[in-house]
Amino acid sequence: MTAETIATTLAAKQPHLLAAFKHIIDQNHLAHAYLFAGMEGAGQPELATWIAQRLFCLHVTAGEPDGTCEECVRIATHQHPDIVMVAPDGQSIHVDQVRYLKSEFSKSAVEGNRKLFIISDAEKMTASAANSLLKFIEEPSGNVTAFLLTTNRQLMLPTIISRTQVIEFPPLPAPVLQQTFEAAGISAQNAQTLRHLTNSLTQAQQLLTDDWLPTAVTQLWQWFQQAVKGDPRSFVAVQTRLVGLAKERDQQLVVLDLIAALFQDLLQLHFQVDAASELSFGQYQSQLTVLTTNLTADQLVTATELALTAKRQLASNISFQNVLEGLTLQLWPIFKTNA
Template sequence: MEHDIVNVAQTKQPTIFAQFMNLVKNNELSHAYLFTGEDGAGQFSVAMGVAMRLFCTNVQNGVPCGKCSECVRIMNYDHPDVVITKPDGQSIKVDQIRHVKSEFTKSAMEGSKKVFIISEAEKMTTGAANSLLKFIEEPTGNVVSFLISKNRNLVLPTIISRTQVVEFPSLSKKLMVAELQSSGVKPSEVNLMISITNSLDQIKAWSKDDWFASTQKLLEKWFTYLVKGNAMAMPFIQMSLMPLITNKDRQRIVISMMLSLFDDVLETKYGTLSSDRVKYPGILAETKQAAVEWNNDQILAMLDELLDMNGSMAVNVNFQNIIEALTLKILAIGQS
């Protein structure tokens, strides 16, 4: 958990956070909100910031101080009138919502307000979501609820229709890079990861797993073979690359990593690849060599072959066969 909720909310979503501070100031909060957006876009921090603003005893310049006993208790998940619910395992279960419902029916213990934050609301079972509906429809007392979801399409339409939906935009690349580097993600991996996903949580998970870094290194070796027109690229797939590609998710990630590799080549060809955009810094010399030796039509033809891989996956063609066929085609295009 971030130690400075207010700072995180102001940094990630300054406009949304300021709007909610004004809503609290003017006593115009609605009874239920659905915050949607990519992981790490600041939804939870904004919801917590609103809760802190409602209870803060020392508001500073319109925002909670983050230091009074009320703010500290909220940040420590220890405030009786701020109830936070998260998935228990893979889902939010009916019993968890029953607990929330029981809290709805109680009067606030230390004031006139109650705040409920339901994180990963898309993981509510249908029964849990239906159980929550009546309390969203008919709020009791001075209650505000925040449902947080990274995918609104997985939230029941009846829930969506009874909340005010707030779409959180993805963070700017500058903010993402700063947060990832402060979290210990290697600079040599940041740009590649950001080119594949906007989810900070996903990137942080990859950074803690040797799989991503190992796969990046192997793809650099594979590409080096391709640039040199070396047929060793074929046995390299079976002996080195395939043992790491153990499931469908990893197959999709590898395709995205390959596309990013050839995107570096294309941008180098057009002279638009600045140093802060390089996704494969470990093979910059090979990337430049490819941009010189391959013409535009060849590079675009290679990208087309890469994009066609998704179609082959959709009809369940063996993934090793897909990559080997791709490799043969790229070698042929490069020598044409």
């Protein structure tokens, strides 16, 4: 991706953040550590790359890197010796990878007086790996800046968050995502659900492989209908339907995101916050609307908080099945009195 393409992409995705970092660099106010947090596809890698090219480019014009000089090309192809990039090796970023980072932190720049570190999927650092970064973040030395990129801020250690400047990447505008997904051949209903899960077309297409997402939505809806009636079969459905649906960790996280989105739909309908086109489960709008009329705001807020907590429990190494079974049992008393 050329610098022009990166800038164009950022101008469409995150124009305010692009403008902000142009100003920060012009004023020489770049901090030593940032946490870029947002959905996949929201622009975190693109902004980190643009900053790197802007700082190293040999021919900056009107605050933009030219994208064609030797420095820009090496950055784009991940071959610049003073820009250290680390990504998960498998499911996590291991201690040995962080040891490599720490050794690089202690070294001077090879060709100039500045070094950059870009850590992708930083939420996948093991606890020991993340803790080993704290010394650098607390006591930076030299002209060094680190960018930690994450799609799940909730999984980051609080000590890391407190010692970095957190930059939140807002979701892309719904109409832009809807058009992008539909232009790629994704149905309107699937696109409506997907844009609540990701900003990335690549990830959206992966979730549709073998009709995984439509199947997940159908299975979740069946479980939900039973759970809100306090039906014991919803507890059984966890093992017979949902656990087999999401065997991989990434799929489990998506299922929990879908559950949270389902309860957020209930809140939106109850408070009439958004139009039906904004719902994740728009195909079930009439059933959800009926349900909201029988529930108080406090009940809906409590249920939504439980759904959001489930994802944090999975991150705490509670098994996917136990998380869902616990959520099901907690939902029964909330809904049963109104069944």
